[in-house]
Amino acid sequence: MNHEQAERLLSARIDGERLSTRASASLEQHLETCAECRVFERGAYRLREVARFEVAPAVPDLVDQVMTAVGAEAERPRSRLRVVRPAGRRSILPRLAPVAAALVVGALIGSLVVGGPWQRPETGSALAATEVTEGVSAAAARLDAYRATFVIDERHLSPEVPQRHLTMRVWFEAPERFRLDVVDHTDYPMAATPTDLKLLVDGSTWYAAGPAPCPASSTWAPPVTAEMVPHDTLPAHGLGSSTLRSRAHSAAGSWWETVRATVGMCTRGSRTDAWRCGAACWPFPS
Amino acid sequence: MNDPDPRTLTRAREGDLGAFEDLVRQYQADVWRFAYHFTRDRSLADDVTQEAFLRAFRFLRGFRGDSKFTSWLFRIARNCAMDQIKARNVYVERVTPIAGTTTDPQARVELHAALDAVSSEHREPFMLVEVFGLSYQEAADVLGVRVGTIKSRMHRARRAMMDALAVEEEAQ
Numbered sequence: 001m002n003h004e005q006a007e008r009l010l011s012a013r014i015d016g017e018r019l020s021t022r023a024s025a026s027l028e029q030h031l032e033t034c035a036e037c038r039v040f041e042r043g044a045y046r047l048r049e050v051a052r053f054e055v056a057p058a059v060p061d062l063v064d065q066v067m068t069a070v071g072a073e074a075e076r077p078r079s080r081l082r083v084v085r086p087a088g089r090r091s092i093l094p095r096l097a098p099v100a101a102a103l104v105v106g107a108l109i110g111s112l113v114v115g116g117p118w119q120r121p122e123t124g125s126a127l128a129a130t131e132v133t134e135g136v137s138a139a140a141a142r143l144d145a146y147r148a149t150f151v152i153d154e155r156h157l158s159p160e161v162p163q164r165h166l167t168m169r170v171w172f173e174a175p176e177r178f179r180l181d182v183v184d185h186t187d188y189p190m191a192a193t194p195t196d197l198k199l200l201v202d203g204s205t206w207y208a209a210g211p212a213p214c215p216a217s218s219t220w221a222p223p224v225t226a227e228m229v230p231h232d233t234l235p236a237h238g239l240g241s242s243t244l245r246s247r248a249h250s251a252a253g254s255w256w257e258t259v260r261a262t263v264g265m266c267t268r269g270s271r272t273d274a275w276r277c278g279a280a281c282w283p284f285p286s
Numbered sequence: 287m288n289d290p291d292p293r294t295l296t297r298a299r300e301g302d303l304g305a306f307e308d309l310v311r312q313y314q315a316d317v318w319r320f321a322y323h324f325t326r327d328r329s330l331a332d333d334v335t336q337e338a339f340l341r342a343f344r345f346l347r348g349f350r351g352d353s354k355f356t357s358w359l360f361r362i363a364r365n366c367a368m369d370q371i372k373a374r375n376v377y378v379e380r381v382t383p384i385a386g387t388t389t390d391p392q393a394r395v396e397l398h399a400a401l402d403a404v405s406s407e408h409r410e411p412f413m414l415v416e417v418f419g420l421s422y423q424e425a426a427d428v429l430g431v432r433v434g435t436i437k438s439r440m441h442r443a444r445r446a447m448m449d450a451l452a453v454e455e456e457a458q
Contacts, residue, residue, distance in 0.1 A: 007441055008437065011437070011441040011444055012441075015416075015440060017422055017437070040444075040445070043451070044448070047400065047416070047444060047447055047448065051397060051412075051417055059315045059318050059319060060328075060332060062310075062314050062318065062332060063314055065336055066339045066340070067307050070340060070343045071303065073344065074301070074303060074343075
């Protein structure tokens with residue numbers, strides 16, 4: 001195996017592509033003697049780190065704009081489309097998206113990773129990073145409250161840290177109340193700051209704590225000190241439960257290995273009960 | 287990136303606007319981010335996103351499921367981005383640094399210097415695989431090339447970006 005071939009295989013392996021047994025063996029043999037290839041591998045992980053840690057730009061909410069255009073398209077004479085709109089459904093996403101959703105997306109992606117499927121090896125299904133915020137956004141359209149817990153094992157971020165273990169909790173209350181807690185349980189072999197993160201959003205007021213520096217943006221108001229309520233006082237009673245839907249993902253062996261997700265949510269029908277039982281311990285400053 | 291619930295997709299294909307709105311709600315952020323990475327222009331990304339969903343709506347009945355829905359949607363978005371760029375004659379060859387989009391200023395400089403070092407032909411698969419988390423097969427579906435081409439371009443992109451970063455470090 002020459003150096004060019006080895007680099008190509010290394011690049012594919014870093015991306016989670018499966019190599020044949022023979023190719024893997026040849027690559028390992030080559031790596032033992034090729035310092036340049038080892039430099040390439042370290043450099044590729046460095047690039048990954050830089051690329052993954054870029055905070056996503058705030059995403060505008062274009063649903064109404066898109067659906068207006070689509071609706072006009074559907075009403076054209078040649079169309080035979082059936083218009084079905086849930087009665088009484090009114091999206092609150094426009095209020096939610098500009099501030100809270102953007103903050104959560106930025107915080108999540110900036111503090112954890114960009115993209116990357118979170119694999120569930122037992123089912124072969126995957127959960128994208130964006131699904132967390134999508135789940136919150138989707139909940140915003142239909143629900144009054146949403147709660148999710150994620151257990152994340154991340155592989156291959158760097159050779160020194162072959163696996164990271166994090167837990168992440170997300171709470172949402174319509175229309176603009178969020179709480180996000182990320183706890184990094186990784187035992188780092190070197191001096192490293194755990195990716196712990198807290199984010200509270202209550203309308204235009206928010207509190208955040210995490211591995212600085214935080215993104216400099218006009219949407220980030222001066223921090224507001226809020227009293228943190230212990231996690232275990234969150235209301236469980238009155239919340240239905242479900243698992244996040246996820247689809248099969250073909251990228252076997254990719255970065256994210258495990259996600260266990262439990263989701264609690266209360267629908268508009270159960271609003272009164274859920275709020276009553278949760279009013280005393282909802283984790284947002286009043 | 288996950289595909290939608292098959293029932294939602296089926297209803298959307300049958301013309302259910304509520305189901306299509308669910309698809310828009312589920313993927314508009316991903317499509318916008320993809321368009322933004324492609325165009326580096328918020329206004330263009332808005333236009334590309336709207337046009338992409340409009341085309342998806344028109345052609346959804348023809349979607350046969352040969353590739354993932356998300357790959358199909360990204361391919362449409364990419365075509366829309368190309369059309370918008372051609373129409374405005376503002377092809378973005380260099381990546382313009384965006385203030386405040388990266389947690390670490392030094393990392394931001396490194397990233398943009400590295401991205402500047404590669405052509406769009408190599409930058410696209412790098413962004414799809416490394417940033418959006420697509421597999422080689424999914425990236426190949428989006429870009430309409432073979433998996434082997436993605437593999438090759440990923441390697442070349444990495445090599446070029448690393449060389450650029452090495453030059454940057456030497457210059458400092």
